[in-house]
Amino acid sequence: MDAKTETVADNKSATDTAKPILEVDGVTLQYKTKEHLITATYRVSFDVHRADRFVLLGPSGCGKSTLLKGIAGYMKPVEGAIRLKGREISDPGPDRVMVFQEFDQLLPWKTVKQNITFALQNGGKTSSAAEANDIAMEYIQKVKLSGFEDTFPHMLSGGMKQRVAIARGMAMEPDVLLMDEPFAALDALTRLQMQKELLQLWEDTHFTVLFVTHSIEEALIVGSRILVLSPHPGQVKAELNAHTLNHENVGSKVFARVQQRIHDMLFADRILEDEILGEELDK
């Protein structure tokens, strides 16, 4: 497949035919710590189309999680705009559901099923308890948790908790599902399993998902398109296609080549950074 070797410029002209569902347009995000004003991302632009498995990939400090928070509506850009279906995002809302890395994202006082119905009913998906119940059961089955619907979250394993969170997010049928390193806290075997299941779920409904990760391998397996971000501050380094890559060709040459290419992009930055640091130390 030659698609993977396209340059960013080529992609622009190729994808302009369809209208994107989510537009991130020259977005600069800043947040304050006690002592610093940190620029997390600098003039980042990208478009997410319907049914994309769009991955934000980069090392820590590239502002990928901050970017996701911006899209979720928890942060306002200081420059640029984020538009969902043409409307600018101003607040968090159930049309963009977040799935977090942390296991405590489930409400511990609600059972698996109640966690989903709670979201459906408060998020304005349905006002009927019976309907919420039906939808919840459908998605519990989809994530293979049948029989656990009346269990409280503290009885579940980490992987099961993440499944519930994904079921809850998907049950909302958001315009875009935002996943912030959802498998990062899982053990390697469970992570592999969850990646496969996520792809199976995607095969069912072709939902749009924006997925943040710092693992190149995970990005290539899960993503159909990958935005590579450089750190300090986060800037777009490349946008690549990965729709042909999955678990089956993990060991293949094509996979390894793309993996190496991204690795070099990120590693080049690292060397540059070390040099700068070294120069500063010399002064």
Added chain:
Amino acid sequence: MSTNVTKRDAELPDLVIRREFEVSDLEQAQTGEVAIKLSWMERIWNVDAVRKLVILLSLVAVWQVYTVGFDVEPLMLPSFSDSFVTLYNALFHGDLIYKIWFSIKVLIVGYSAGLFLAAVLILWATASRFGSDFIAMATAMFNPLPAIALLPLAMLWFGLGTASLVFVLIHSVLWAVALSTHSGFEGVSQTLRMIGRNYGLHGFGYVWKILVPAALPSILAGMKIGWAFAWRTLIGAELVFGASSGSGGLGWYIFESSQNIETDGVFAGLFMVILIGFVVENVVFRNVETRTVIRWGMQR
């Protein structure tokens, strides 16, 4: 093994390369007696209540043996049996039950008023930074102040009646509950907050559906502390001016008994103070906890 090993040239253990193997059919594990039942003595001794009852009974036994065996003056320390009989008579033939009811009524009024005001304060504090600062200041100032110390003022402002009692009770409940609820809210994880807002919750709905259940362990802890403060304050306050308009509470009963040199009556009153405190703490609150925070795995 070599005998002359220098420190620098220490022999590193070599890798031992062994044959690889793979098992094709795993044999059925022989389970047998995996769980053996403990003897019935051990099982009974494992029940918390049994062990605690044994401690209680031994304390009672020591008391009874000491008072009867050493012929202690009953005016100073009546025996357990005498105190118990007095309690029984006061409950079923006297008016102790009404006095208890009087105390509990005042307590419920004061406690619920305190909770209500705490809720109002907390809502204000979650809505505005000024409210939050106010709660921090007010709890820092008033929490260390014993409610009893306010009693002279209360009597001055509200007279010798239930109103004064309720006033000091509110003081003892309000700050404890407000403080722990406030810190409980602040401890709610960022993830849960974001989840709440993600599903469109804001304002009162957000507080009620996310913050309150997430902070419930702290809220309950505050309510327990508030309850313990209130109960002590009430008994103490009743001891000071107890009777109002002809009826007094449990504290007043203790005071009256001591004035009439009925030491067994004093002990009967103290029994009831302990018993009621114990029941509320270990039955009422314990029940609420097992149904909520313990069931949800938020507290053991």
